[in-house]
Amino acid sequence: MNSEFTPAVEVQDLRKSFGDLAVLRGVSFTVAAGEVVCVLGASGSGKSTLLRCVNGLTPATGGDVRIGGELLGQRETAPGRREPLPEAERRRQRRRIGMVFQLLNLWPHRTAAGNVMEGPMIVLGMTRKDARERAERLLAQVGLLDKADVYPARLSGGQQQRVAIARALAMEPEIILFDEPTSSLDPELVGEVLNVMQDLARRSTTMIVVTHEIGFAAEAADRIIFLDEGRVLEEAPPLQFLHNPRHERSRRFLEQFLSRSSAFLSSSTPPPAGESR
Amino acid sequence: MFDVARVVEAWPLLAKGAWVTAQLTVAATAVSLIVGTLSAMLQLSGLRAGYWLSRVYVSAMRGTPLLVQLFVVFFGLPLLGIRGEAFLAAVIAIGLNSGAFVTEILRAAVLNVPRGQIEAAEAVGMSRWQLWRRTILPQAFVTSLPALTNEFTILLKATPLASVVAVTELTYAGQLVIARTFEPTEILLTVAAVYVAFVLCLSQVSRRMESRFARRWSIQ
Numbered sequence: 001m002n003s004e005f006t007p008a009v010e011v012q013d014l015r016k017s018f019g020d021l022a023v024l025r026g027v028s029f030t031v032a033a034g035e036v037v038c039v040l041g042a043s044g045s046g047k048s049t050l051l052r053c054v055n056g057l058t059p060a061t062g063g064d065v066r067i068g069g070e071l072l073g074q075r076e077t078a079p080g081r082r083e084p085l086p087e088a089e090r091r092r093q094r095r096r097i098g099m100v101f102q103l104l105n106l107w108p109h110r111t112a113a114g115n116v117m118e119g120p121m122i123v124l125g126m127t128r129k130d131a132r133e134r135a136e137r138l139l140a141q142v143g144l145l146d147k148a149d150v151y152p153a154r155l156s157g158g159q160q161q162r163v164a165i166a167r168a169l170a171m172e173p174e175i176i177l178f179d180e181p182t183s184s185l186d187p188e189l190v191g192e193v194l195n196v197m198q199d200l201a202r203r204s205t206t207m208i209v210v211t212h213e214i215g216f217a218a219e220a221a222d223r224i225i226f227l228d229e230g231r232v233l234e235e236a237p238p239l240q241f242l243h244n245p246r247h248e249r250s251r252r253f254l255e256q257f258l259s260r261s262s263a264f265l266s267s268s269t270p271p272p273a274g275e276s277r
Numbered sequence: 278m279f280d281v282a283r284v285v286e287a288w289p290l291l292a293k294g295a296w297v298t299a300q301l302t303v304a305a306t307a308v309s310l311i312v313g314t315l316s317a318m319l320q321l322s323g324l325r326a327g328y329w330l331s332r333v334y335v336s337a338m339r340g341t342p343l344l345v346q347l348f349v350v351f352f353g354l355p356l357l358g359i360r361g362e363a364f365l366a367a368v369i370a371i372g373l374n375s376g377a378f379v380t381e382i383l384r385a386a387v388l389n390v391p392r393g394q395i396e397a398a399e400a401v402g403m404s405r406w407q408l409w410r411r412t413i414l415p416q417a418f419v420t421s422l423p424a425l426t427n428e429f430t431i432l433l434k435a436t437p438l439a440s441v442v443a444v445t446e447l448t449y450a451g452q453l454v455i456a457r458t459f460e461p462t463e464i465l466l467t468v469a470a471v472y473v474a475f476v477l478c479l480s481q482v483s484r485r486m487e488s489r490f491a492r493r494w495s496i497q
Contacts, residue, residue, distance in 0.1 A: 055400060057396055057399060057400065087404075087405075088404075091402045091403075091404060092402065094399065094400060094401075094402045095401065095402035097400075098400070099396075099397075099400040101393055101396065101397065101400075103391075103393045104393075105391075105393040105394055105396070105397040106394075106397075107394055107397070107398075107412055107416075108394075108416070108494045108495065109415050109416055109419070109490070109494045118401065118411065119401035119402070119403075122403060122407050122411055123401055123402045123403055123407070151493055151494055151495070153493075153494060153495030164397075167397075167401070168400075168401075171401055171402070
């Protein structure tokens with residue numbers, strides 16, 4: 001298969017229900033290699049479920065996900081006939097997809113470097129020395145080389161999330177999924193994580209980012225997908241989506257977001273001109 | 278009054294008994310940890326048969342007196358062709374009994390490992406076994422250190438039961454001395470002091486491990 005023409009991710013009519021509750025009602029989109037796609041949407045629109053289905057943590061109820069052209073979680077035995085993949089094959093597929101979670105999910109019993117080395121050593125069978133080298137290179141990339149031997153308990157939320165990004169990168173995945181990576185952080189720590197992600201975007205890392213950081217989406221995304229009630233309502237380049245959304249729902253979502261930030265801005269008093277440095 | 282001479286005279290026999298008690302405790306603790314860990318893993322593995330096997334084991338061990346279990350093992354071993362192994366029978370019985378409690382202690386600790394950490398391990402492609410070995414068990418052992426220490430001090434003090442199958446551990450050794458001299462006070466106090474010393478050793482080791490791991494990781 002020619003990777004130039006095969007999308008990195010291809011999602012086709014993806015459906016997921018929890019009992020009677022249909023969370024995803026037929027989601028389709030593709031992500032080209034090197035592309036950054038931000039998924040926006042109100043809470044409950046199915047954003048997180050979408051990511052979890054794309055990396056196979058949650059099995060979908062229907063529809064297909066293809067990573068680099070390869071069907072996820074199933075194999076075709078004959079045209080139109082499929083069977084679920086054995087667990088070992090599914091694990092092998094999962095290695096190709098990196099994931100950074102919303103909550104701080106570092107393993108507390110391993111240092112920053114230990115967290116990054118774990119996958120390469122245990123899953124890829126790399127030697128400790130090689131894994132350590134890779135961990136140091138990646139920690140340097142996220143600006144945390146000096147914290148290599150520190151346990152997560154001693155790291156700030158933003159630092160922990162940057163280690164989590166290095167941990168995902170260590171598996172050299174074809175794509176990285178971010179599930180609201182900044183929403184459990186204190187506001188002053190959000191910037192450092194977004195900077196690392198922006199740096200990844202510049203290095204042409206294929207990324208799907210579920211986020212509420214519209215500023216990040218505007219700057220780093222190649223495309224925005226707006227999810228509403230389990231469907232893709234709108235798919236557009238960021239500027240077009242932010243300035244000229246086509247749908248009433250997306251317009252309201254953006255208005256709500258902007259009014260929230262402007263209400264905050266107008267209520268805070270600007271510092272007197274004389275005192276500013 | 279406390280006559281030290283009586284203790285000195287009895288000491289060689291008491292020391293032998295203390296050594297047996299120590300060996301019995303260490304061996305039974307090892308059995309208990311191994312069986313308890315496997316049983317907790319089986320119970321939480323998601324396998325129906327594994328779950329029930331572990332439940333039945335825990336109920337049987339918690340529901341019957343250790344003394345009865347000891348007799349069952351002691352008289353059961355010869356049926357397997359193993360004869361005259363009172364020490365082995367005691368290790369197996371006490372270890373299996375304690376393993377049931379270790380199962381329950383570890384089960385609680387395993388369920389306390391945050392879901393997100395398990396998903397993070399799955400996301401890098403770890404297998405079930407790697408997930409247990411690398412992520413779940415190290416944390417579960419450390420968070421349950423205080424409860425495990427408690428369980429093993431109880432195990433230590435259950436070892437005198439081995440005397441009923443004629444294992445000459447510390448308490449039995451003391452009784453042998455008393456049967457000869459009819460002077461129980463000094464001997465019993467000495468025996469008690471040795472148990473206290475053993476328990477202190479155990480809790481020291483546990484404290485060291487706790488400050489080495491739990492505090493550094495900041496998990497509880």
